[in-house]
Amino acid sequence: MTFWLKNIKIEKNYIYSDDWISGTKTENVAILIDDGKFKKIIPMKEWEDSVGDTVIDGQGNLLLPGIIEKHCHLDKNKLGAPWHPVSPANSIIERFEAEIPELNALDISIENRAQNLINLEQSHGVVAFRSHIDIEPATGLRHFNAIKNKVNHDGIKAELVAFPQHGLLRSNSVALIEQALTNGATYIGGVDPYTLDGDYKKSLATTFNLAKKYHTGIDIHLHDRNEAGRKTFLEIIRLTKENNLQGHVYISHAFGLNDFTLKERKQLFAEMAELKIQIVSSIPIDPDTIPPLDELQSAGVQIHIGCDNIDDAWSSLGDGSIPEKLVRYLEMYHISTQDGLSQSLGLITDGITPLDKTGKQVWPQINDDASFILTTASCSAEFVARKSPVKQSYSSGKKIK
Template identity: 40%
Template sequence: MEQKNNELSRRSFIGKASKIGGASAVLGMSGAMGLFMEDDREHVEAKQIDKQRHQKSPKKGDTYMLLNVRLESGYEYENGNGNVVATRSTIRNLEIKKGIISKILDTKEAYRRDIDCYDVQGMLLLPGFKDMHIHLDKTFYGGPWRGAVHRKNIFDIIEVEKKLLLELLPTAQERAEKLIELIMSFGSTYVRSHCNIDPTVGLRNLEKLKKALANYSDKISHEIVAFPQHGLLLSNSESLLREAMQLGATHVGGLDPTLVDGNMEKSLQTMVQIAVDNNAGIDIHLHEGGETGLKAVNRLADLTEEAGLQGKVTISHAFSLASLSPDQANEMANRLASLGISIASTIPIGKNAMPIPILQKQKVNVMLGNDSIMDHWSSLGIGDTLEKVHLAADLYGWSYEYELSQALSLATGGITPLDKAGKQVWPKVGDEASVVIVPATCSAETVARLPKRAAVLHKGVLSSGELSHVKK
């Protein structure tokens, strides 16, 4: 997978790390990391400024043309049985005006030549991707390699984290910005980030994360979940969560109400009340499996209905759903769909597979996220939402053209260029110009082969990659 432009120079960091010696041996200690950040950032910014002198790119509010864009136009079917055997495409010229697709033109039609034009050279246009579960505020990414260390249980990890968060705090904004650049390079132009709110760091991680996201506000949209990683009740974090909502968090988080908080009813009631009081959404981490987790899912569904939070609740992970029989999964999926409760998944691989195909069939909104990226919870994760779709296709046996094509919806918030009947439904004039441009012929090939993201646009602004400017 192509990553050489994704990591604000991992190799550069490693080289510098050797010069500063033992200062970063334990964790990339904050002082040593600070030395790297200041020196290396100057080097990177100088290279970026030099590159910008020679390379035009779309900015906020620009009107411009994307020439020779490949768009999917329909399916080709096998004679006799109706199986999809290929995806048709066509080449078009697109006018982008103030972040919106304003015209879609046949290549024989006249187009404006008095504005900037960028030649896409027949590459495929896809909807922008969404990373709907990630922790931008705590990561080792941007520093030297450090693998996660095995701990006995979640409480051990929480104890380790209490010390670790303070060590990472001085560089939290810089590392969040590097992670934002990483996920943008893979095509994500929308992110929902969970952010630690706990007595150890208080609201400081939130302050750092907000600054990082503000620096990329033209390139990526976001939501922030105020997340009580150390337990809403266990760490007595209700007042902190309420403050976080006033400071701009969009969702109230929660964590394993039985296993961690020790009181399912009070934990869920408290989380829901904060959401109601702040007219906010909910996104709870629910790792609990089996009957314990299912009780929490069902009770949260009850509270969602009672509090009028339909369409505003997400259950992240929801591992307990993997223990359901197909009939039970159908029944659960119908209830979740009726209440507009979403599931955010990282496509875990384990003894029991999550019933994502059943959830989708029953119209539950299933969202994907990368979760941990090189942190103390997991050493895995590369930041690519499309890779998660590829993993889902492998796990659930979606290996055919049609299945791969429709699987793209998991990365895009439900949008696919072709609907289930093969009719082109995206892009249309008036759609937001948040797109990914890839060297592929169709969505199915993109999911199967994970091509490089040549360019990524957010509301018309170049977020990552390059576009070939046509000189007038």
């Protein structure tokens, strides 16, 4: 589809008052979008309507990068089903063993539940998803195939993670994971290989070997602390180097990073940055649980924020708003400056911000992917601080909202 998006604001640079940044300068422009990319950007005063052009009026709203959901579970939520609180469980094993019969008992299909979560997150500006999908012998590839067919049929931009929730080795899921990797999964996941699988080195070696064989990324969920967490992190770093998978390894939750101290901590974070190992956090409130995101970013580690559990067997909470998660991050790390707020947007847009740290405009540029939102906010800083309404959203030029 080719169309002009007129009468929108883009950010140009910061406004300085003496020695501090007091605001952001914007410009009213029109943008030509063709084949899912930005093709022309011109000042609104120079734009002229032509017969036959498709034109969408942005009504003076601000153009910002689309929000990317880096951690959700489209197969797990219970949205649309009658209310039921989370049932008791004494361990992670009890929890995931009870989850399957709970989901099977619901009257609403997995496809409809997934659609409800997609709709909820899209209402808050999400234009693309990374969804972990449980794969183990009890359900086989049933959930994976349902979600894959759903997102493909509806043209939803999504990365699918083949996720051995019950333990890759513990649940004998290697063959099933391999089938998923040959049938559309773009990432292989994992959960606490030290605790669940017992042999963390074998579990991680298997995971990395499969990722390399099928040219996929890795997104491992690590909740383990102390010795279990430390050994797992160090092994992931070793295997990332050994397999030349720089930039393809993600660690979700990463609670155990709190257990590294002093010189070892500094060296670990530097190695993670060098290997481009990225962290995905749902911003838990407990200060001893949330990984040290500020230190990690200072060391050059890329951070992402995701919603994770939303009304499922693990949590009754969650409203599907990644901007709400970002506000929690801003409160926890006491971020309130214009540039600090503006740069924090990158935590929910896969690192894309309209201005770089120096205030230079870096987005949108010609031939950038046209995935964006339009908001009533005057600037990025206001959008993240006030959770300004999203009026429209597009994924690669395709209208979502």
